[in-house]
Amino acid sequence: MRKYIVKRLLWSILILFFVSFLIYLLMRSLPSSYVETVARERAASNPQVSYKQWLERLNELYGLNVNPLQGFFIWLSQAIRGHFGDSWYYGVPVTQKFGSVIWYSFALGAAALIFQVALAIPLGIQSARKQYSALDYATTVFALIGISLPGFFFITILKMVFAVNLGWFDLNGIVGRMHDSYSPFRQFLDICQHMVLPTLNLVIIGTGSLLRYTRTNMLEVLNSDYIRTARAEGLSERRVINHHAFRNTLIPLVTIIGGTLPGLFSGALITETLFKIPGIGYTSYEAMLAGDIPFTMFYLTFMAILTLLGTLISDVLYAVVDPRVRVS
Amino acid sequence: MKKSARLLSFAVSLAMTGTLLTACSSGGTATTTAGGTDTTTAAASQGEETSAAASETAVSEGTTAEAEQTSRETTDGETPLVIGYSQFSEKFSPFYADTAYDQDVSSMVNIQLLTTDRAGAIIMNAIEGETTTYNGTEYTYTGPADFSIERSDTETTYDIKIRDDLKFSDGEPVTIDDVIFSMYVLLDPTYSGSATLSSLNIQGLQAYRTQTSDELYDKYAAVWDAAYAAGADATSGDGFTEEQHTAVWDGITTEWKADLQAIVDSVISDYLTDDYVNTAMPGFTVDQITNDPGLQVAFASVMWNFATYDESTGLTYTANNTNFDLAGGTYPTIDDMYAAAYEAYKGDPEAYWDTEAADDSSVVSVAKENFIVAAGSADPDNGGGVANISGIKKVNDYEMTVTTDGFDAAAIYQLAIQVAPLHYYGDTAKYDYDNNQFGFDFGDLSSVQDKTAQPLGAGAYTFDRYENKIVYFEANPNYYKGEPKIKYIQFREMNDSDKISGVITGTIDGSDPSFTLDAANEIKQDNSNGELVGDKITTYTVDNLGYGYIGANAANVKVGDDPASEQSKDLRKAFATVLAAYRDVSINSYYGDAATVINYPISNTSWAAPQESDEGYQLAYSVDVDGNPIYTSSMTDEEKQAAALQAAIGYFKAAGYTFDDATGKFTAAPEGARLEYEVLIPADGEGNHPSFNIVSDTSAALATIGINFVVNDLSNSSVLWDTLDAGTQDFWCAAWGATIDPDMYQIYYSSNIPGVEGSSESNHYHITDSDLDSLIMEARTSDDQTFRKTTYKAALDIILDWAVEVPVYQRLNCNIFSTERVNISTLTPDITTFWGWMSEIEKLELN
Structure with missing residues (x-):
C-alpha cells in the first residue's frame, strides 16, 4: 500500500510540473495581458504618456521582459521555496x-x-x-x-x-x-x-x-x-x-x-x-x-x-x- | 408510503430549519453597540462558523428579516450610508489608485490640491473662494490651496499656497512639506502608479530622474562633441579617450540602425499594399513580406530608394553595390541597409538625418543624450547624484513654487495631486528639505507601497477598512470644511445588474449603474410616476468624459500617394457621409435617452465643444461635394439616408471612381484606392456595440452602389488595438476617454502617429496637416480660453475636412439615490462630469 501511495505521489509531482507549465504558457499567451490592459487604460485615461512607454515600463516592473520559458522557471524556482510573489491585481502577497x-x-x-x-x-x-x-x-x-x-x-x-x-x-x-x-x-x-x-x-x-x-x-x-x-x-x-x-x-x-x-x-x-x-x-x-x-x-x-x-x-x-x- | 413520507419530511425540515432559522436569527433582540466597533475577522473564525452552523437550530427566536430593516433605524441613530460600487482593486492610496472606483475611495480620504468648478475650470483663489456661474446659478467654490501662474517667454512658475489650518485625520497638521513629499514620490523614477506628474516639464526633473547633474551633462556633452568631431575613424584626440570614442560611435551606429528600422516600419505600415509590392518587388506578395523581416528590409530599401530590384539580378544597394538574390532566398538585414546608408552618406549621420530620417528626433541628438546619461551616471564625480528637482522650491511652511520650461495650458491640471501625509507614507526622519531629503530614499518607495491598501489623508472621511467587499469610512472630525453630517459610509461592491434593485430593496442607498436603455426603463418602472426621478429613486445623469467615434486611417484610405489631396479627402467623405446618416437611428436604439449624437470629435463635457448656438455649427458630414446641404428639416430618417448615399456617389466620383450609370454601381477605383474597405468593430463577435448598426447599415447601403464595406466584428478588442498600433486598419470604431483640458496634441499632432520615435502613438488617423499642427500648438501654449475655443473649433473643422473621424455619440453616466432614505435636498446640486456627487459630501444627510 505504501509503495502504491509513493508511486502515485511521484506521478502526481510530474503531472503537477507539466500542469503548472501549461498554465503558465497559457497565461503568458493570453491575447491581452495584465500589463497591456493596464498600459492601455493608463494611456487612454491620460494620454500624456503613450501606451508603448507604459508597456515598456510595466513589462520591466512586472518581470515580463523575459521569454515564457525563462519566466516559468523563474516562477518555479520561487514557488518551490514557497514564494508565490505579490498579486498584480490585488497588490498584496x-x-x-x-x-x-x-x-x-x-x-x-x-x-x-x-x-x-x-x-x-x-x-x-x-x-x-x-x-x-x-x-x-x-x-x-x-x-x-x-x-x-x-x-x-x-x-x-x-x-x-x-x-x-x-x-x-x-x-x-x-x-x-x-x-x-x-x-x-x-x-x-x-x-x-x-x-x-x-x-x-x-x-x-x-x-x-x-x-x-x-x-x-x-x-x-x-x-x-x-x-x-x-x-x-x-x-x-x-x-x-x-x-x-x-x-x-x-x-x-x-x-x-x-x-x-x-x-x-x-x-x-x-x-x-x-x-x-x-x-x-x-x-x-x-x-x-x-x-x-x-x-x-x-x-x-x-x-x-x-x-x-x-x-x-x-x-x-x-x-x-x-x-x-x-x-x- | 408512510415511512417515505416521514423520511422526506425529515430531510426537507432539516434543510428548511437551517435556512429559515438563520434567516430569522438576526431578528432577535438588537444588541446595539456603537458603530465602528472592531469586528472579529470572519476569515479567522472559520472553525466557529462551521461548528456554530450546527448549533444554529438553537437560535429560533425572532420574526423575519423585516426586523433587520427595523434595526437599521433603531440602533444608535448612526445608520450608515451605503453606496453600491463595482469591484475594487484594493489600491486605495492616492499614489497607486488606478481604477475609477479605487480613486473614489482615495478622493473620500484625501484632499486635492487643485480645485475645479462644475465646468472643470480652475479655481485659482480657492482658500478665499471664488464664485462662478453654472446653468444660471451662482456657486462659490472653496478648496485647500491657491494657485497663481507667472509666465515668461521661457518658463512658467506655479505658486501654490495651502491653507494653514488643514489637518490630517489623525490630527497632524498639513504643511507644504507634505505636498513636496507627495510630488517627490510621484516623480521618483521607480514610481509605477498612474499619475503622470513626471510628464510635466519641471525644471531639473530630467536631471533628478537620470541622476546626471548639469555640470556632468556639460562635461560629457563636450566629450561627445570632441569624439564626434574627430570622426568615426579617429582613435585618439583631445578631450576624449579611446574608450569614450568607441562608446560615442557605437551609440551613433545603434541609433542610426534604429532610425533605419523606423523607416522600414513606417514603409511597411503605410505602403505594404499589392500595388506597391507589384511595382517595387514584382514576384513577391504582401503576405511573404509581412512574414519575413528580411523581405521587409528589402521592400523598404527599394521603396526608400536605397536599393533597386530586378527580377533577374535581385536586390542591389546603389551606394555600395551589394547584391542579394531575393528569389534564391538571400535577404538583407538591417545591418546591410545600414552599410549602404553609411556608404551613401560617407559615414555622416547628420547628412543622413537631414535627408532621410523617419522622424523628428535626430540620430545624433538621441545618441548624444544616451551617451551623456550613461557616462554621467557612471561618473565618480556624480557622487550623490542630483540631489533635488531644481524646479520645485519651498517658500515657507505653507507655500511652494513649481517651475516648468515653456508654457502648456493643460499642464496645471497635472498639479491636481492629492496631498498625502509625509509622516504616514514616508519617514519624517528622512525629510529635511534644506538638506535634500524628501521623506524616503531615492528609488525606494517601499514605505509608500506598504500603505497602498490603507490610505490616510485630510479628506472628509477616514478609511477604516476594506472587508467583506465593503469599504468602511468614518467621518473625519478634522475635515477643513467641517465634520461630515453622516458619520458612517460604506462603499459596497455590487454586480452592475443588482445596483438598481439594490437601491429598491434597501441593500444600498445609492449607486452608479451602467446607464443603458434597460436600466432607464427599470428605474422608471420602480418610480410610481414612471420617471427617472420619483418616489423610490432619484436619478442624476452626467455626460461621460469621452465620446464614441468611427475613425478612418488617412494612410490607407486615400487616392494616389497623398492622403491630404482633395481626392483622398473626397473618398473619406464619401464613407463618412453615409456613416453619419445612420447615427441617429442606431444610437437611439442602442442607448435611448442615455446617449446623444454629436457632430464634432470632442466630448460635450469640454468647454471647447462647439454648441448648436455657436456660429458655424453644423451637422457632421451634411453637405455634398459642392458644399450644398443634403438634408432638409422635413426629411424622414430613410430619406436622409438615401440623400446621404446620393451625396456619397458624388464624393466617390470626385475621388476618381468609375461609375457605371447603367447598373448604378462603381466599377473601378482610382490608383491607390480600392473598391473594398474594412471596418473593425470590437462588438464581442455578436454585434454588441453602439456603432454596430451604423457600420452594418452603411455596409448594406454602399453595397448597392458597388462599394464593399466589410464589417469585421472582433470578439477580442485587443486585436483592434494591435491593428491600430501597426497602422494597418482602414476604418475602426472606438471611443476616446478625455481629460479635463481639451488639448489635442496627443491625438491629432502629426508626429504622434504610431511607429514614429517619441510619438504618443495616439494619432491612429495618420492625419498630418501642418495647419492643424500649428493650431494645436497655438492653443496649447495660450492661457486665453476664448482664443483657445476659437482655435480648437478651427482645428475640429480641419479634422472633419480630412474626414478621418465620424463623431458618433456622447454617452451619459448616471448616479441613483434612494429618495426614501437619502435627503436629496442635501446632495450637491447640479452634478456634472467634473463635479461629482461626492463633491460636497460633508453636507449630505440621510432621511
Missing part, C-alpha cells in the same frame, strides 16, 4: 490574499456539502426502495432540474423571490449594513444569514447528482442475493435496509464524498461572484480576468494539487473500505 479569502469558500462549501448529503442520501434511498413510485419520479425530476439548469439561473430566481419580493435577505454580500454595530455573536448570525441564499443555491445544483448516484447504487444493492437472503431470513425491512443494504451502498458514496473534500477549498466561482462573497472562487475569477499571473498561477496550481489529492484520497479510501481492492 498571493498567499496573504489566499489566506484571507479561503475560509469563506470553505464555510460555504462545507455548509452546502452537509445539506447536500443530508438531503441526497435519505431521498436517494427512499426513491430506490420505492422505485417507480410517485416519490421516485418527483425526486428524479427535481434532481434532474437541479443538475440541468445553470447556477446563475437559480441565483436570479432566489434573489428575485427572497431578496426583491420578500425582502428577507440582502441582494448580495456577506454582511449587512449594520454589521459593525452588532455584538460578535450577532455579527456571526449576520454572516450566516447572508450565506443562506448562496448555500441554498449550491444545495439545489449539487444535490441532484449525489441523489441519483445513491439511488443507482441502492438499486443495485437491493437486487443482490444477500439482500434476498436477509429478507428470506425474516429480518425486518428496516434492518435489511439500514444494516445490510445501506452499508454496502456507503462504499461508493464514501469514495465519492471523500473525493470532493479537497473541492471545499476550490470555491464556487459563479455563486461567489453573483453573491459577491469574497471567497477564493470570486477572488480568482477577478484575478484571472485581469490576467494576474502570480495569483492565477498559485490558484490553478493549488487546484491541480487538490484534484490530484482528491483522486488519491478516493483511491485510498476505496482500498480502505473495500478489502477486495486492497488484495488486488
Whole structure:
C-alpha cells in the first residue's frame, strides 16, 4: 500500500510540473495581458504618456521582459521555496490574499456539502426502495432540474423571490449594513444569514447528482442475493435496509464524498461572484480576468494539487473500505 | 408510503430549519453597540462558523428579516450610508489608485490640491473662494490651496499656497512639506502608479530622474562633441579617450540602425499594399513580406530608394553595390541597409538625418543624450547624484513654487495631486528639505507601497477598512470644511445588474449603474410616476468624459500617394457621409435617452465643444461635394439616408471612381484606392456595440452602389488595438476617454502617429496637416480660453475636412439615490462630469 501511495505521489509531482507549465504558457499567451490592459487604460485615461512607454515600463516592473520559458522557471524556482510573489491585481502577497479569502469558500462549501448529503442520501434511498413510485419520479425530476439548469439561473430566481419580493435577505454580500454595530455573536448570525441564499443555491445544483448516484447504487444493492437472503431470513425491512443494504451502498458514496473534500477549498466561482462573497472562487475569477499571473498561477496550481489529492484520497479510501481492492 | 413520507419530511425540515432559522436569527433582540466597533475577522473564525452552523437550530427566536430593516433605524441613530460600487482593486492610496472606483475611495480620504468648478475650470483663489456661474446659478467654490501662474517667454512658475489650518485625520497638521513629499514620490523614477506628474516639464526633473547633474551633462556633452568631431575613424584626440570614442560611435551606429528600422516600419505600415509590392518587388506578395523581416528590409530599401530590384539580378544597394538574390532566398538585414546608408552618406549621420530620417528626433541628438546619461551616471564625480528637482522650491511652511520650461495650458491640471501625509507614507526622519531629503530614499518607495491598501489623508472621511467587499469610512472630525453630517459610509461592491434593485430593496442607498436603455426603463418602472426621478429613486445623469467615434486611417484610405489631396479627402467623405446618416437611428436604439449624437470629435463635457448656438455649427458630414446641404428639416430618417448615399456617389466620383450609370454601381477605383474597405468593430463577435448598426447599415447601403464595406466584428478588442498600433486598419470604431483640458496634441499632432520615435502613438488617423499642427500648438501654449475655443473649433473643422473621424455619440453616466432614505435636498446640486456627487459630501444627510 505504501509503495502504491509513493508511486502515485511521484506521478502526481510530474503531472503537477507539466500542469503548472501549461498554465503558465497559457497565461503568458493570453491575447491581452495584465500589463497591456493596464498600459492601455493608463494611456487612454491620460494620454500624456503613450501606451508603448507604459508597456515598456510595466513589462520591466512586472518581470515580463523575459521569454515564457525563462519566466516559468523563474516562477518555479520561487514557488518551490514557497514564494508565490505579490498579486498584480490585488497588490498584496498571493498567499496573504489566499489566506484571507479561503475560509469563506470553505464555510460555504462545507455548509452546502452537509445539506447536500443530508438531503441526497435519505431521498436517494427512499426513491430506490420505492422505485417507480410517485416519490421516485418527483425526486428524479427535481434532481434532474437541479443538475440541468445553470447556477446563475437559480441565483436570479432566489434573489428575485427572497431578496426583491420578500425582502428577507440582502441582494448580495456577506454582511449587512449594520454589521459593525452588532455584538460578535450577532455579527456571526449576520454572516450566516447572508450565506443562506448562496448555500441554498449550491444545495439545489449539487444535490441532484449525489441523489441519483445513491439511488443507482441502492438499486443495485437491493437486487443482490444477500439482500434476498436477509429478507428470506425474516429480518425486518428496516434492518435489511439500514444494516445490510445501506452499508454496502456507503462504499461508493464514501469514495465519492471523500473525493470532493479537497473541492471545499476550490470555491464556487459563479455563486461567489453573483453573491459577491469574497471567497477564493470570486477572488480568482477577478484575478484571472485581469490576467494576474502570480495569483492565477498559485490558484490553478493549488487546484491541480487538490484534484490530484482528491483522486488519491478516493483511491485510498476505496482500498480502505473495500478489502477486495486492497488484495488486488 | 408512510415511512417515505416521514423520511422526506425529515430531510426537507432539516434543510428548511437551517435556512429559515438563520434567516430569522438576526431578528432577535438588537444588541446595539456603537458603530465602528472592531469586528472579529470572519476569515479567522472559520472553525466557529462551521461548528456554530450546527448549533444554529438553537437560535429560533425572532420574526423575519423585516426586523433587520427595523434595526437599521433603531440602533444608535448612526445608520450608515451605503453606496453600491463595482469591484475594487484594493489600491486605495492616492499614489497607486488606478481604477475609477479605487480613486473614489482615495478622493473620500484625501484632499486635492487643485480645485475645479462644475465646468472643470480652475479655481485659482480657492482658500478665499471664488464664485462662478453654472446653468444660471451662482456657486462659490472653496478648496485647500491657491494657485497663481507667472509666465515668461521661457518658463512658467506655479505658486501654490495651502491653507494653514488643514489637518490630517489623525490630527497632524498639513504643511507644504507634505505636498513636496507627495510630488517627490510621484516623480521618483521607480514610481509605477498612474499619475503622470513626471510628464510635466519641471525644471531639473530630467536631471533628478537620470541622476546626471548639469555640470556632468556639460562635461560629457563636450566629450561627445570632441569624439564626434574627430570622426568615426579617429582613435585618439583631445578631450576624449579611446574608450569614450568607441562608446560615442557605437551609440551613433545603434541609433542610426534604429532610425533605419523606423523607416522600414513606417514603409511597411503605410505602403505594404499589392500595388506597391507589384511595382517595387514584382514576384513577391504582401503576405511573404509581412512574414519575413528580411523581405521587409528589402521592400523598404527599394521603396526608400536605397536599393533597386530586378527580377533577374535581385536586390542591389546603389551606394555600395551589394547584391542579394531575393528569389534564391538571400535577404538583407538591417545591418546591410545600414552599410549602404553609411556608404551613401560617407559615414555622416547628420547628412543622413537631414535627408532621410523617419522622424523628428535626430540620430545624433538621441545618441548624444544616451551617451551623456550613461557616462554621467557612471561618473565618480556624480557622487550623490542630483540631489533635488531644481524646479520645485519651498517658500515657507505653507507655500511652494513649481517651475516648468515653456508654457502648456493643460499642464496645471497635472498639479491636481492629492496631498498625502509625509509622516504616514514616508519617514519624517528622512525629510529635511534644506538638506535634500524628501521623506524616503531615492528609488525606494517601499514605505509608500506598504500603505497602498490603507490610505490616510485630510479628506472628509477616514478609511477604516476594506472587508467583506465593503469599504468602511468614518467621518473625519478634522475635515477643513467641517465634520461630515453622516458619520458612517460604506462603499459596497455590487454586480452592475443588482445596483438598481439594490437601491429598491434597501441593500444600498445609492449607486452608479451602467446607464443603458434597460436600466432607464427599470428605474422608471420602480418610480410610481414612471420617471427617472420619483418616489423610490432619484436619478442624476452626467455626460461621460469621452465620446464614441468611427475613425478612418488617412494612410490607407486615400487616392494616389497623398492622403491630404482633395481626392483622398473626397473618398473619406464619401464613407463618412453615409456613416453619419445612420447615427441617429442606431444610437437611439442602442442607448435611448442615455446617449446623444454629436457632430464634432470632442466630448460635450469640454468647454471647447462647439454648441448648436455657436456660429458655424453644423451637422457632421451634411453637405455634398459642392458644399450644398443634403438634408432638409422635413426629411424622414430613410430619406436622409438615401440623400446621404446620393451625396456619397458624388464624393466617390470626385475621388476618381468609375461609375457605371447603367447598373448604378462603381466599377473601378482610382490608383491607390480600392473598391473594398474594412471596418473593425470590437462588438464581442455578436454585434454588441453602439456603432454596430451604423457600420452594418452603411455596409448594406454602399453595397448597392458597388462599394464593399466589410464589417469585421472582433470578439477580442485587443486585436483592434494591435491593428491600430501597426497602422494597418482602414476604418475602426472606438471611443476616446478625455481629460479635463481639451488639448489635442496627443491625438491629432502629426508626429504622434504610431511607429514614429517619441510619438504618443495616439494619432491612429495618420492625419498630418501642418495647419492643424500649428493650431494645436497655438492653443496649447495660450492661457486665453476664448482664443483657445476659437482655435480648437478651427482645428475640429480641419479634422472633419480630412474626414478621418465620424463623431458618433456622447454617452451619459448616471448616479441613483434612494429618495426614501437619502435627503436629496442635501446632495450637491447640479452634478456634472467634473463635479461629482461626492463633491460636497460633508453636507449630505440621510432621511
